[in-house]
Amino acid sequence: MRIGVITDTHLAPAGTEHFPWHTELQFETAAARYAGALRTLRRHGPDVLVVLGDLTHFGDGPSVKDFFDITVAEAFCPILLVPGNHDIPPSRDSLADAFDTLPTGRHRIVDAVRASLTASGIPIHGVGLTPGETEGEYAGTRIPAPDQFAVVLSHYPILTLEEECAAAGLQYAGDLINRADLERALHSSGCPTVAFTGHLHVRAAKASGNILQIAFGALIEAPFDVAYVDIERNTPDGPTVRVQQLAPATAARAALTDPTSSYSYGKEWTPTA
Structure with a gap:
């Protein structure tokens, strides 16, 4: 199975000023860049595509509409979405309303928090967000404990980085307040699990027992990451995962691991040549 991956698109109203993070969030070209990323992935033929949250920067209705208009116009395969912390304010209803008013089309656009999807026999689950008591803090919603090889989509990391x-020397955008609980739940299943995450705007891979976490860089700032992941569940060496980054590696200041990496699973996840 091939999964196309985009994260942290941060669409925003016209005139939104650039914001420094690892480099600079470039809002004025965000919509065009998102449409271009979808077209780039189309050339690589993924079976399913995921967007890992922070679809918009302010969670405002017009930006949410722009995001979905582009998604509907460029869709070429099922697309699964999970929310990021920027998608929740000022109205938690904007994203839900957008899903509820989607036109019926040939390709499904799925709220991965409300409905899991199975592709090539592999279940894909989404982690939602609930605001904590302190402003800017969020808890992740629990997902069903996998009873087989599974992919988990989460804006925030499951394994802290x-x-x-x-x-x-990179800024850190924070963890879920119940991150450790989600990690324990996935460990307790004992099933090989691959978690795709965004939020941090860094490329990274981290393994812990049965969990392999792949963090993807943002589309809103250089190197404007777009990637796909090939997953083979049944090989002589067990499940294998290969990550292919499509943005130039030379531009990836915020990269903690090689942008193109492979992993296999025996009793735990290990890098392969």
Whole structure:
């Protein structure tokens, strides 16, 4: 199975000023860049495509509409979406309303939090977000404990990368307040699980027992990451995962691992040549 991956598109109203993060969030070209990313992935033929949250920067209705207009216009395969922290304010209803008013089309656009999808026999689950008591903090919604090989989509990391980002001199956007609970739940299943995450605007891979986490760089700032992941569940060496980044590696300041990496699963996930 091939999964196309985009994250942190951050569509925003016209006139939104650039914002510094690892480099600079470039809002005025965000919509065109998102449409271009979908066309780029189309050339690589994914079976399903995922967008890992922060679809918009302010969660405002017009930006949500722009995001869905582009998604509907460019859709070429099923597309699964999960929310990011930027998608929730000021109205938590904007995203839900957009899903409810989607036109019926040949290709499904799926709220992965409300409905799991199975592609090539592999279940794909989405982690939603609930605001915490402190402003800017979020808890992740629980997902069904996998009873077989599964893919989990989450805006926030399931395995923390705080120390790795600090060692690389990169800003860290924070973890879910119940991150450790989600990690324990996935560990307890014992099933090989691949978690796709965004939020941090970094490329990284981290393995812990049965969990392989692949973090993807943002589309809103350089190197404007677009990627696909090939997953083979049944090979002589067990499940294998190969990540192919399509943005130039030389531009990836916020990269903690090789942008093109392969992993296999025996009793745990390990890198392969």
